[in-house]
Amino acid sequence: MQKNTRRSGLHGIGIAVVMILWIFGTAGYAISPSTQNGARGAEPLPRVIDWTPTNPLPDDLVFVNHLGPGNKGVTFLVTLEADGRVSEVQPIGGFSLYLSRLTPQIKQATFDPKQTGRVFVLRLKEDPQQKSLAAWETYSGQTCTPRTALSVMYRVAELRIGSDDNAASHCYKYILDKNPSSLAARYGVARQCLDREDLCAEWYLESLVNSDPDFLEARVGLASLRSWSDGEMAHVAAYEEMLKLQLPLATRESLLNSEVFTLEHARHLDQAVEATERWNTALTRLLAVYPRQVLFRYTEAIDHALLEEAAGKFQDAAVTYQLATSIVRQNQAASEFSAYLIDLGLARSLTHLARPAEAKVLCDRWKGRSKQLAGHSSRSSAGRSADDVMELEARWEFSCGAPQRGEELIKSAIAKYPESDAPYNALSEFYYSIGQIDQARTAKAKAAELREASAEKLREAEDQRIGLAN
Numbered sequence: 001m002q003k004n005t006r007r008s009g010l011h012g013i014g015i016a017v018v019m020i021l022w023i024f025g026t027a028g029y030a031i032s033p034s035t036q037n038g039a040r041g042a043e044p045l046p047r048v049i050d051w052t053p054t055n056p057l058p059d060d061l062v063f064v065n066h067l068g069p070g071n072k073g074v075t076f077l078v079t080l081e082a083d084g085r086v087s088e089v090q091p092i093g094g095f096s097l098y099l100s101r102l103t104p105q106i107k108q109a110t111f112d113p114k115q116t117g118r119v120f121v122l123r124l125k126e127d128p129q130q131k132s133l134a135a136w137e138t139y140s141g142q143t144c145t146p147r148t149a150l151s152v153m154y155r156v157a158e159l160r161i162g163s164d165d166n167a168a169s170h171c172y173k174y175i176l177d178k179n180p181s182s183l184a185a186r187y188g189v190a191r192q193c194l195d196r197e198d199l200c201a202e203w204y205l206e207s208l209v210n211s212d213p214d215f216l217e218a219r220v221g222l223a224s225l226r227s228w229s230d231g232e233m234a235h236v237a238a239y240e241e242m243l244k245l246q247l248p249l250a251t252r253e254s255l256l257n258s259e260v261f262t263l264e265h266a267r268h269l270d271q272a273v274e275a276t277e278r279w280n281t282a283l284t285r286l287l288a289v290y291p292r293q294v295l296f297r298y299t300e301a302i303d304h305a306l307l308e309e310a311a312g313k314f315q316d317a318a319v320t321y322q323l324a325t326s327i328v329r330q331n332q333a334a335s336e337f338s339a340y341l342i343d344l345g346l347a348r349s350l351t352h353l354a355r356p357a358e359a360k361v362l363c364d365r366w367k368g369r370s371k372q373l374a375g376h377s378s379r380s381s382a383g384r385s386a387d388d389v390m391e392l393e394a395r396w397e398f399s400c401g402a403p404q405r406g407e408e409l410i411k412s413a414i415a416k417y418p419e420s421d422a423p424y425n426a427l428s429e430f431y432y433s434i435g436q437i438d439q440a441r442t443a444k445a446k447a448a449e450l451r452e453a454s455a456e457k458l459r460e461a462e463d464q465r466i467g468l469a470n
Helices: 014-023 096-108 128-132 150-160 167-178 183-195 200-211 216-230 232-243 249-265 269-289 298-310 314-330 336-352 356-366 370-375 389-400 403-416 422-433 437-469
Strands: 048-051 075-080 086-093 119-124
Touching: 075 096, 086 096, 086 249, 096 119, 150 167, 150 183, 167 183, 183 200, 183 216, 200 216, 216 232, 216 249, 232 249, 249 269, 249 298, 269 298, 269 314, 298 314, 298 336, 298 422, 298 437, 314 336, 336 356, 336 370, 336 389, 336 422, 356 389, 370 389, 389 403, 389 422, 403 422, 422 437
Parallel strands: 048 119
Antiparallel strands: 075 086, 075 119
């Protein structure tokens, strides 16, 4: 097994890259109805049909680690011809190797005649890896030896990969002894390398990409890893190469979303705005066919629209804010605070576009409601509501009333709550909205610094509590 324990250049990135691998992979499956919720606009959403593959996938594919946060299932958009034949299969989202391996099965499948001539969403009923790990008690206490059956090695490795002992490492070693090209073992070792910030991660990820170009999670992980040594624009270049491929709809949206953030972090505002336009297109497509895949993207839409405001692209900002509105309307978990930010951002954009009557409707909706919004806030920051009355009033003022008064309210909140990140978040939004980009980035960085300091205090308090309890 390739080994290099030199940590230089990798310090602090292991967890970040593992999270990126998870985001582009597949997580647990929530129980949900087999039809989508209502219609979007005048067009009904495609029906969702649960499906189980006829031919099971091999263990070496099933146990490529991909269960993590952020997934909405393995899904495809399927078109049936009038004669019942499958004419098109467009992967929507999920683990890339499942998508590429299952597409041929779907093309040969026979579906309910009632779907003839229609487009529908086909959803994998249950993730094969999750199903295989259902009997976790059988494997969680086991270890691997050279004589252990391969089927058992895969399961033990997956269940023990996060443990402090070397059980998973031994399993992967024995799997690779029997099958040096094993996808599951090489990807498992790559994740272990990332966990311990070892340069062997790059070697394994590169080998996986070379052996299977469809392995998008490995490509994204490799690009993320190399960006730390080659710079953020190298990361963007890698994303652009991937965007040239025939990608699942959700993967394209995720890549573009990450590219916008990377470009802004690299201080390339014009390119970030251009990428936002492409992201809007990808997001709109997903909303039209499978909105549950992107029901929490309204937060990113707010961030991206602020960049468009900063660049003076108010028509584009209005489109992005309207896109955020359409998501929030379909997401019952979205807070009033999010709707507040979106409406005020849209009001600012409409004002710049000489549409004051429309802006006034949005402003009037929230006028005088700061105390109500602050009272319902469930967020906390440095022992106070994350957005207290002053910050909320300030946002309304710089969006709908007197911008100078809005700025004054924010600075008063900073003086009153110097350890809170909330006023700096509001200040950053204010500066973005008036095009003062450097000041916006400075305020945003200060907010992040204060959030981390607050989190560290909470960790220290929890450690102390545990210590006293013991």
